Amino acid sequence: MKHLTVAWLSAGVSSFIAAYLIKDEIDELYYIDIADQHPDSMRFIKDCEKLLDKEIRILKSTQYDNVEQACCVGGMIRNARTGYAFCTDYLKKRVRKEQFEYFHQNDEVTYVWGMDCSERERKRAERIVQAQPQFNHRFPLIEKELTKQDCHAMSKRLGLKRPLMYDLGYQNNNCIGCVKGGMGYWNKIRKDFPDVFEARAALERKLNCRCLKECFLDELDPNRGSIENEIMEDCGIFCEINLRRKQQ
Numbered sequence: 001m002k003h004l005t006v007a008w009l010s011a012g013v014s015s016f017i018a019a020y021l022i023k024d025e026i027d028e029l030y031y032i033d034i035a036d037q038h039p040d041s042m043r044f045i046k047d048c049e050k051l052l053d054k055e056i057r058i059l060k061s062t063q064y065d066n067v068e069q070a071c072c073v074g075g076m077i078r079n080a081r082t083g084y085a086f087c088t089d090y091l092k093k094r095v096r097k098e099q100f101e102y103f104h105q106n107d108e109v110t111y112v113w114g115m116d117c118s119e120r121e122r123k124r125a126e127r128i129v130q131a132q133p134q135f136n137h138r139f140p141l142i143e144k145e146l147t148k149q150d151c152h153a154m155s156k157r158l159g160l161k162r163p164l165m166y167d168l169g170y171q172n173n174n175c176i177g178c179v180k181g182g183m184g185y186w187n188k189i190r191k192d193f194p195d196v197f198e199a200r201a202a203l204e205r206k207l208n209c210r211c212l213k214e215c216f217l218d219e220l221d222p223n224r225g226s227i228e229n230e231i232m233e234d235c236g237i238f239c240e241i242n243l244r245r246k247q248q
Helices: 013-021 040-052 067-074 086-099 119-131 148-157 183-192 194-207 237-247
Strands: 003-009 028-032 056-059 108-112 136-138
Touching: 003 013, 013 040, 013 148, 028 040, 028 086, 040 056, 056 086, 067 086, 067 194, 119 136, 183 194
Parallel strands: 003 028, 003 108, 028 056, 108 136
Antiparallel strands: none
16 A cells, blocks of 8 residues: 555645645645646646656546547536536546546545635635545645745745736636636626637537526626635636535
């Protein structure tokens, strides 16, 4: 039996700082690549690799290239009741299970997560422990009482250039056109990445399924929503774990 401490980076600043704080304890680092991520995400991962002084192993689905493919196979963008996103399931959950967990079924594995010390993130941490009792879990940001803002400040002091999506005004470095976004998010995508907005709008009509609760994207009033006031989680493996529990 091996004893492994594993960090899954999401191309977000918080997951990097969580790994950096205990980098000497981490045995393996992983990043799951999706075609819909901003191209600058891979630059960020390579910069993280240098600062962590450890190889970050890049995994990718061998079946689906992007969000649209995954949604079409699932026949749905999101589950209206739970918010479950098929792209997270097909492009992240299955990759983790098939390319990592399958090979470590008899090992003792500790996962390192990037939840910060806010009350909302603490509750997410509690839920992940309940959802995956077969693994051990570390939450370095909670252990050190660090906020998301602290993580950005620490990254800057380390000389790490954060992913471009943050500088464009997005709160997370999720896929461009993340199906979990709110009205303000989608109106900003409409301005910054109009081709992505149009593609997602067409996908909604094709599958007769909406990203937003309120309306289809092609019906969205350009003045609705405020991205600054919308809560949107980093799209990582935990999204799938938490939402899967709601479906049970």
